[in-house]
Amino acid sequence: MACSSDNKGSAKSKKKQTYTCSMHPQIVQEAPGTCPICGMDLVPFDKNNAVSFLTLNESQVALANISTVLVGSGDFAASKSLNGRLVVDPEQTTVISSRMQGRIENLYIKELGRKVERGQPLYRIYSEQLAVLQQEFLLAVAQAKQFPEDERFRQIEKAARQKLLLYSRTPAQLDQLISAQKTDPFVIYPAPSGGVVSELMVTEGQYVAEGGGIMRLEGYDKLWVEADAYPADLASITIGQPVTVIIPGWEEQPQNMTIQFINPSYQAGSQLTQVRGSISNPGNHWQPGLQARISIPHRQPGKSLILPVNAVIREGKGLHVWLETAKGRFEPRMIQAGAETEAMIEVLGGLETGDRVVVTGAYLLNSEFILKKGADPMTGHHHQ
Structure with a gap:
């Protein structure tokens, strides 16, 4: 009877092998099989491995096209972009x-x-x-x-x-x-x-x-620029505010404009309203109907800790990046972000000047971690 009890304890202490899909690491089961999403054979991984970093050799780093950048501070002027269009100015219509x-x-x-x-x-x-x-x-x-x-x-x-x-x-x-x-x-x-x-x-x-x-x-010497705005956008838009208008195809000719009107009502069945200004159009360079983007600054330029947007991984738990803490050793780090542009993002917490952050290959490291560890890299992490 004692022998039977020892066998049971031994069986309980024995580690169970788990399997996952290399393409869909969210699929985890305790027996071999195929992925219900893509049909690929599941591969084994050790979910009991508590190490919170990845180690890659030089060939693996090259194959994954991993590149890094040193975190630094610089001038950062955030702005938001509204989609708009060129419209005939009624005062130019007869x-x-x-x-x-x-x-x-x-x-x-x-x-x-x-x-x-x-x-x-x-x-x-x-x-x-x-x-x-x-x-x-x-x-x-x-x-x-x-x-x-x-x-x-x-x-x-x-x-x-x-x-x-x-x-x-x-x-x-x-x-x-x-x-x-x-x-x-x-x-x-x-x-x-x-x-x-x-x-x-x-x-x-x-x-x-x-x-x-x-x-x-219709006269086209002056055109209206109308843009759609959501309620959240209106918090950073005021009448008289200077903005920049960019017309696709003429990016090298940005136009300065002042917000002249904010529609107090929303479109029926939507959360959209319109903001408007006007730009000069000497020589009828542009025609009504062309698309336009209104770039609205909502933060004054200043020195900030900044990163390329591509370095940041966005998940339900928050934002995180991958750091190279030693040659070939990569660790995840939760960050707190501020404003961002199309190319750069402001870092408010979690990083320091001189940290080496992965720019290309960050999502591959994320998938590799889930594949090998069977867990989200940010499980148990908090903003620093």
């Missing part, structure tokens, strides 16, 4: 509408995208209403001339003249009308401002009502 009802006899601009100069003829309209007003004006002029002492006829002439002036007739044209004594029902309307034709609302031969739309002109 809607051309008909001053009178009539038929579009000639449409001189028939294509979208055509550039128009101020004063350039846009369309010629035939208006019976204009002919009637001209005839009334000629009659009023004749009556006022025939009865120069009658104040009533002078008022009628003045009112008829004013109506024609409201229809874009000039005093010189009215004098010519009096001289010719012949009505002209055609009017050519010039562009009140320059711009690019973005919309045509009529075709040649079409009848339009008074006030009916003819075309839309």
Whole structure:
């Protein structure tokens, strides 16, 4: 009986062999088999190995393409980037509408995208209403001339003249009308401002009502930059704040801009709102619709302990890096991070100047540790 008890104790103390997948180290079992994810054969590992570091020889380091960098301090200016787009400035938009009802006899601009100069003829309209007003004006002029002492006829002439002036007739044209004594029902309307034709609302031969739309002109000398922002972004954005605008394809030409407007409401069904500013666009270099990035600084430049972003491994327990503490010896270290850019991250705790941190190959070391030890490198670790 005593012998049987000793055998049981011996069996309990005997270590059990465990197995894992080299591609998916989260798969752990106590018998050989295949990975349920990728189907590869499981390999044995010693989960009782308590050593918290890895040792690699020179050939293994070269094969894993492991490179390191010394931690140091430097100038660090963090910023966040908002996705945006170039938009037409409404103040640069002119809607051309008909001053009178009539038929579009000639449409001189028939294509979208055509550039128009101020004063350039846009369309010629035939208006019976204009002919009637001209005839009334000629009659009023004749009556006022025939009865120069009658104040009533002078008022009628003045009112008829004013109506024609409201229809874009000039005093010189009215004098010519009096001289010719012949009505002209055609009017050519010039562009009140320059711009690019973005919309045509009529075709040649079409009848339009008074006030009916003819075309839309857009000026691109100045463009709005609108960007989407989440509630968390708004904490570092204020009206009047200077930012930088980068347009993909023109990264070498960053534009300075000031935040001019923050939309107080959110888009329906989303957590997005818009922030806006404007940039100059000499020579119509950019067009509305192009993508843009707004870079918003939210920390003043200063000396900080910094690392390449690629050196940091992000997991549910926090952030950690791998240190080379001796030649070929690598240990994990939990860190506390601050602000970051696309390339660099600020380290607030866990590292000191002069520590040698793995930059390339950090994720491979992480996987190797899990494969060999059967545990997360950061189990039991805390921020220093």
